[in-house]
Amino acid sequence: MARDATELSLRPGWARRLVAGPRILALRRYGLQIGTVAMALLLWVIYAVKAPETWLSDDRIYSSLMSTVPFTAVMALGLTLVVIAREIDLSFPSVMAVSALVFVETPGDPVFGLLAGVGAGLVVGLLNGLVVVKLGIPSLVATIGTLFFWRGIVLVATGGNGSGLTDESASWVGRVLVGRIADGRIPAQMLWTLGFAVCLWLLLNRHRFGAHVYLVGDNVESAKMMGVNADRVRTAVFTMLGGLAGFAGIVSGLEVSYFWPTGGEGQLLPTIVAVFIGGTSVFGGTGTIFGTTLGSFITGSIEPGIVSIGLTGFYTQVIWGAMIVLALVMQAVVMRRVGR
């Protein structure tokens, strides 16, 4: 009978779940997105008060953000799916360069280069996925390896030399990808980014594949038991990120009309910041396209923001780093409150 009594008693974790569960989960479900919106508004108000000449009486800053943030945003969207599936990929900055190189080296119309470059990105992403899924290597370590490997390949292949992309940028492909619309105020890449965001939102929230991404990240054991092919889902999210990184690499080259073998370096931190302050959980199973898109613009606004209010640009990394840590701490607190 004594054993019976202890079996019927509540474990502390369950008690917390019963008492605090609904409120905390509701907070997490919408709270993190509300938090992201609040952060965006707060930053904008600070910029606007401190530097009204930049942020209120001139729209050039917004055109500028729309031309640079899309590269981060497109990759952050892909990374969001990877993180929801409870994996991570750090190799995308090098994938940008691989695809840009393939774009440069493909003869004929730039559209072939675009297809080949994005294709190369997909292949590199697929390899990442296979290394993680088939060999069981933790994605954090595996993709640090591929980050350096592919950068090395690009540097060896080019001897470290870049090349001009003036003709490509002026071609019809260049105009479609990085042209300017509405009297030069809206860069085409902004529209592409929004297009990707809409497609990925549909895929994640309205398609079987997205449902499986959430399930694999939330509880891979139950997902497998219910017949979800977890390995295929995880391989697919790495592959998609590879393709998106490839696209971003080509488009960023076209934007500046130059191919840099070091292109993409410096993209690692802001892309990860965008995903995490957008409310995607490092513990897997939750995350939104809206949060990541907004998160990308918050991240991209930090550097021009702090420069415009008169601080040195060196603060950018300090703030980005602090943002990552803060976002992760918040997620850890929320997770602990629900007893997982």
Next chain:
Amino acid sequence: MGNLLELRGIWKSFGEVHALQDVDFCVGENEIVGLLGDNGAGKSTLIKIITGYHQPTRGEIYWRGKRLDHFSVHRARELGIEAVYQEKALADQQPLWRNIFMGRERTTKLGFLDVDGMKKETTELMRGFLRFTSAAVTPETVVGSMSGGERQGVAIARALHFQAELIILDEPTMNLSLTETQKVLDFVSEIKAAGKSCIFIDHNIFHVHPVADRIVILDRGRVAGEFRKEEITLEGLIDSMRRVAHTGSLAGAS
């Protein structure tokens, strides 16, 4: 009434360890079988054989009287054998409707989700089988916010909704409070009412006895005793369990 599932002379050895030794076990149509036994008695090995996860070293498996060759996890699922594990059943951070349709989403030909349809079916399940009357619970409710008993109910409802014939509940009352345990037992009775069968594994007699039609006691890899509920009182069952624990057999019992 014929047997839904029948295992004959099952042996399962892991190297030198004989986890199951000559076990005969059956589940009738629309029968709730309580499987009792201490840790290491072979309960989980038996379940893994029934769900196709392990192949028996020796012995035969019959489903509705037909012998099954090459039994596998896939085959078990096709037949409608569904195991519900407390910790592994649900994805905690996902809403109720996504858990109900986990791995079996209703989609168009292109794979797009029929969200409205799935939410509607979930609402019907909530009003019907689950009897969730609170307005606070909707198809959008995240299952992690539900109580332990409710979560077991969701997993059982899901199995029944997808036409499971035999539902295996592995220690469904573990770590649950009294009221939550009662909810789970009510759900088990619902399985019976729905005309399906169930294997209810526990090591707590008080949870198994009220809902089971028949109780099988497993000890050290052998079937140590088997009772129809009407043949034995709770006190008699406790007495038998004690004897099994001490002597490893029921010799002289009942």
